Amino acid sequence: RMSRTLSENVRRFKHNDPADLRRVLEDALTEQKQDRQIFIAVESLYSMDGDIAPLSEILDVAHQLGASVIVDEAHASGLYGEHGEGVAVQEDVHGHPALLCTVHTFGKSFGCHGAVCATQPWLKEFLVNYARPFIYSTAPSLHTMVAMREAVEIVKERGEELRSEVFKRVGLFIEGLELGRGLSRMERSSSPIQAVRTPGNHFSVETAAFLRARRFDVRAIRAPTVPAGEERLRVILHAHNTENDVLQLVEAIRAVPDDLGSASEASQMEGTTGS
Helix, strand or coil: CHHHCCHHHCCCCCCCCHHHHHHHHHHHHHHCCCCCCCEEEEECECCCCCCECCHHHHHHHHHHCCCEEEEECCCCCCCCCCCCCCHHHHCCCCCCCCEEEEEEECCCCCCCCCEEEEECHHHHHHHHHHCHHHHCCCCCCHHHHHHHHHHHHHHHHHHHHHHHHHHHHHHHHHHHHHHCCCCCECCCCCCCEEEEECCCHHHHHHHHHHHHCCCCCCEEECCCCCCCCCCEEEEECCCCCCHHHHHHHHHHHHCCCCCHHHHHHHHHHHHHHHC
16 A cells, blocks of 8 residues: 555655654654554665665654654665574664564575565564455465575574675775775775766766676666766675685776776767767
8 A cells, every 4th residue: 555655645854864854754744644654664774875774763763753664674684683684683673663564585695586574463464464465466386485494594504604704705895995096985885785986877887898898797877776976886795705706806896997988988979970
């Protein structure tokens, strides 16, 4: 039902800004019709910048103003928490009274597919009986359920070791780019999701192609997926990447010519003019 709500009932607050969230909620409450419920939807680990939401502060604001929070842990599941449960568990806010549910997908760290909603029994019963996507979807196959269960067990058994390895790679990547010259790393992330600024769509595409030619599968993220001027290379680091893999990637990024995009763009413009 929330997905079909009128746009006039949707409010946005500044990214990771609890003070602005409070302002937006207070404004909404002055306009709110009787018996309306306010839901706040956030990601715990953001997929583009790789930064982490201040969940504790967001939940406190929500609780003070009578709102409920839905946390998408898609990119944090497996990476944070004692057993990979996500940021809410790591920050010890999974029992917060304003937390309605956390959503965990299995297509990232867990390496399969499917998703679960971690919540209280009453909301589980509500979703089973009223959630149209659930009711009118084919049930997951047995092998999907087995894969999900085994993925969770692997993360429980080897998660600490694997998380240690992946965050070592993150540190190596950050250190390499900070010590080097060339393209700048977006500073907000200490997670395995790293972003390197490549201003302009064309420069982003050319830079990604430059790296792919050197056998690195790095993707360009262009406007309007991200705001104009914030185009970037999106780098995802994994536990199976070796230290040498990361060092070679850093060197390849540092080797990107400053005029790569402009030279190619000029060539395209000349070709267009001559046609």
